[in-house]
Amino acid sequence: MGRFIVRRLAGMVPFIILVSITVFMLIKLTPGDFVSNYAAALAAAGETVDDAMLDSMRARYGLDQSWLVQYWDWISGVMVGDFGYSFQWQQPVSSLIGERMALTLILSVSTLLFTWSVALPIGVYSAVRRYSIGDYFFTFVGFVGLAVPGFLLALVLMYVGVSVFHSDVGGLFSSQYADAPWSWGRVADLASHLWIPVIILGTSGAASLIRIMRANLLDQLNQPYVDTARAKGLSEFTLLVRYPIRIALNPFVSTLGWILPNLVSGAVIISVVLNLPTAGPLLLQALLGQDQYLAGAFLLLLCSLTVVGTLVSDILLALLDPRIRVS
Amino acid sequence: MSATLSNRDLDTASQSRLVWLRFRRHKMAMFGLCVVALLYFIAAFAEPIAPFNPDKSNARLVFHPPQTVHFFDDWAFSPYVLPYKLVRDPVTLQPAYVTDGSRKVALRFFATGTPYKLWGIFESDIHVFGPENLGDNMFLLGADRQGRDVLSRIIHGARASLSIGLVGVSISLLLGITIGGISGFFAGRVDWGVQRVIEFIISLPTIPIWLSLAAVLPKDWPPMATYFTITLIISLVGWTELARVVRGRFLALRGDSFVTAAWLDGCSQPRIIFRHMLPSLTSHIIAAVTLAIPNMILAETALSFLGLGLKPPAISWGALLREAQNIQSIAAAPWLLLPGAAVAITVLALNFLGDGLRDAADPYAH
Numbered sequence: 001m002g003r004f005i006v007r008r009l010a011g012m013v014p015f016i017i018l019v020s021i022t023v024f025m026l027i028k029l030t031p032g033d034f035v036s037n038y039a040a041a042l043a044a045a046g047e048t049v050d051d052a053m054l055d056s057m058r059a060r061y062g063l064d065q066s067w068l069v070q071y072w073d074w075i076s077g078v079m080v081g082d083f084g085y086s087f088q089w090q091q092p093v094s095s096l097i098g099e100r101m102a103l104t105l106i107l108s109v110s111t112l113l114f115t116w117s118v119a120l121p122i123g124v125y126s127a128v129r130r131y132s133i134g135d136y137f138f139t140f141v142g143f144v145g146l147a148v149p150g151f152l153l154a155l156v157l158m159y160v161g162v163s164v165f166h167s168d169v170g171g172l173f174s175s176q177y178a179d180a181p182w183s184w185g186r187v188a189d190l191a192s193h194l195w196i197p198v199i200i201l202g203t204s205g206a207a208s209l210i211r212i213m214r215a216n217l218l219d220q221l222n223q224p225y226v227d228t229a230r231a232k233g234l235s236e237f238t239l240l241v242r243y244p245i246r247i248a249l250n251p252f253v254s255t256l257g258w259i260l261p262n263l264v265s266g267a268v269i270i271s272v273v274l275n276l277p278t279a280g281p282l283l284l285q286a287l288l289g290q291d292q293y294l295a296g297a298f299l300l301l302l303c304s305l306t307v308v309g310t311l312v313s314d315i316l317l318a319l320l321d322p323r324i325r326v327s
Numbered sequence: 328m329s330a331t332l333s334n335r336d337l338d339t340a341s342q343s344r345l346v347w348l349r350f351r352r353h354k355m356a357m358f359g360l361c362v363v364a365l366l367y368f369i370a371a372f373a374e375p376i377a378p379f380n381p382d383k384s385n386a387r388l389v390f391h392p393p394q395t396v397h398f399f400d401d402w403a404f405s406p407y408v409l410p411y412k413l414v415r416d417p418v419t420l421q422p423a424y425v426t427d428g429s430r431k432v433a434l435r436f437f438a439t440g441t442p443y444k445l446w447g448i449f450e451s452d453i454h455v456f457g458p459e460n461l462g463d464n465m466f467l468l469g470a471d472r473q474g475r476d477v478l479s480r481i482i483h484g485a486r487a488s489l490s491i492g493l494v495g496v497s498i499s500l501l502l503g504i505t506i507g508g509i510s511g512f513f514a515g516r517v518d519w520g521v522q523r524v525i526e527f528i529i530s531l532p533t534i535p536i537w538l539s540l541a542a543v544l545p546k547d548w549p550p551m552a553t554y555f556t557i558t559l560i561i562s563l564v565g566w567t568e569l570a571r572v573v574r575g576r577f578l579a580l581r582g583d584s585f586v587t588a589a590w591l592d593g594c595s596q597p598r599i600i601f602r603h604m605l606p607s608l609t610s611h612i613i614a615a616v617t618l619a620i621p622n623m624i625l626a627e628t629a630l631s632f633l634g635l636g637l638k639p640p641a642i643s644w645g646a647l648l649r650e651a652q653n654i655q656s657i658a659a660a661p662w663l664l665l666p667g668a669a670v671a672i673t674v675l676a677l678n679f680l681g682d683g684l685r686d687a688a689d690p691y692a693h
Contacts, residue, residue, distance in 0.1 A: 018527060146674070149628060158657060159658065257530065264535075265534035266534070268538070287538055287539055288635075299536075303532065305532075306530050
């Protein structure tokens with residue numbers, strides 16, 4: 001098992017390097033750079049733009065170098081935790097992204113746990129009580145959950161919140177905790193706000209997981225070993241939990257690899273709608289303003305997060321299924 | 328199978344006929360097919376079906392609420408709506424719409440309305456449904472911030488949103504079949520390399536990648552150029568799923584005896600691929616494509632909603648939802664969320680259709 005993990009970790013390194021190159025190329029694709037944007041903004045405001053000053057700005061930020069040099073400067077800084085400087089905010093990037101990335105992580109992981117805890121029992125129920133009213137109901141809800149984009153759900157909930165409960169469902173903190181240092185009160189406040197984005201974000205993932213779980217378990221329930229276990233007098237519950245569910249869980253765990261990218265991806269847009277202090281809104285702003293190091297840091301961390309998620313799912317899968325460990 | 332067919336007919340039925348017979352038994356899928364066909368029909372004939380010009384704004388009709396159609400007047404079929412009039416609260420000066428009971432706006436089928444050019448060719452001024460007298464207003468789904476008819480805008484928005492799904496899927500399909508086919512046919516080292524690339528792309532979160540690609544587009548591009556670039560961006564990330572399906576089927580088919588037989592008969596490689604292998608893949612590919620279209624539509628909606636996809640004056644469901652972005656507009660005019668319902672219905676119908684096709688395409692399923 002140790003060797004498996006080491007091998008997987010080693011396989012991760014080229015992946016992460018590839019991610020960083022891709023991300024850097026993405027932020028460098030934009031024609032022009034921050035300085036030309038800045039110059040345009042100055043010109044629009046009616047101020048005189050001095051070419052010499054622009055050139056000195058480029059030199060100071062290293063924007064006049066070839067992209068390979070810029071990439072090396074950037075990535076060698078990232079290795080020691082220096083993500084560069086945000087042009088828009090006039091602050092080091094690391095001071096801007098810390099809490100936002102932490103909140104993104106909290107949001108994604110809680111949503112993942114929510115998705116699993118909802119999808120597992122419902123998926124099992126739907127398979128065991130196949131074609132019952134409950135099964136049809138959950139199948140229908142699942143289809144609708146897949147079809148409604150998350151941000152639309154967020155908008156509808158916002159409307160319901162305002163028109164029925166006269167409260168704003170956006171944000172992750174009450175106003176008195178928004179800029180407060182971390183305390184138990186702030187954690188409790190976060191928990192009381194977190195469930196709305198978690199449900200919005202988790203719905204479509206839960207819907208597809210229910211369908212996967214149902215299909216997997218249905219495949220297992222027809223196997224002869226289930227009949228054998230039943231013939232030997234095992235109670236229906238023990239039988240289910242001990243054999244078919246364990247096997248049906250296999251693809252369930254491997255979905256972690258694709259559900260996490262979806263969650264991180266969906267969280268960006270939902271955060272913009274619900275105005276959450278996570279990575280999404282700042283990333284969008286940074287992309288629109290060509291704040292390359294800020295955008296790059298977010299993209300790199302979000303992509304790495306999903307790559308690590310794939311790794312975790314592989315390790316979990318190996319723990320669960322000895323056949324994968326050996327081959 | 329349907330009762331009119333004897334087993335003998337089934338034995339000799341072609342593959343496509345078998346697929347169709349299996350598909351027809353799937354009620355939800357048939358329903359999905361009808362809805363999808365209807366939606367694409369509406370998108371194709373948007374101009375005559377929409378009661379008004381989607382760009383016609385009217386400052387006096389801002390946020391006009393939806394009206395209900397009354398079909399019967401004095402027990403006779405004569406549809407009408409009750410017009411609203413704008414009054415201001417004498418104290419707060421807040422504008423409000425109240426029904427004007429003094430008159431009725433009569434409606435009719437094939438009414439004369441604003442002139443248009445269908446597909447830029449056929450000139451006409453007949454609208455399938457509209458007010459009887461030119462100049463009367465009818466807002467079945469309300470009006471937006473600029474007093475434009477939301478129903479007409481949704482109908483015209485279907486054009487961009489639904490076609491992006493088709494065009495995007497075609498590009499993805501091209502990429503997916505080529506790359507997945509190469510990967511599955513040659514197997515070995517090529518396959519290993521292609522699989523790593525696909526895994527890499529799948530492990531990336533799509534929306535941040537789309538956003539950063541879309542942010543590159545110049546803001547002053549003409550709508551048509553933006554439309555195609557956005558489609559291209561969406562399919563650049565979306566081809567991987569199709570490539571996986573194609574590769575999986577190719578790998579499975581490679582070992583089948585009919586392929587070996589073709590080898591032994593001395594068929595050339597292209598002949599084996601295109602004459603023998605691809606036809607037995609088509610049904611799977613069609614199912615996978617149908618299931619990929621909803622993702623494309625959702626992607627376009629999300630991008631346009633964030634302001635990085637299609638931009639006004641272009642109309643798409645995502646661009647329309649942008650109007651409903653802040654809580655003030657939603658509270659004032661909840662009907663601005665209706666383009667979202669159109670998205671949900673489309674995606675739902677396409678999912679049902681794709682599921683039915685996938686089940687029908689597999690001849691070995693019970």
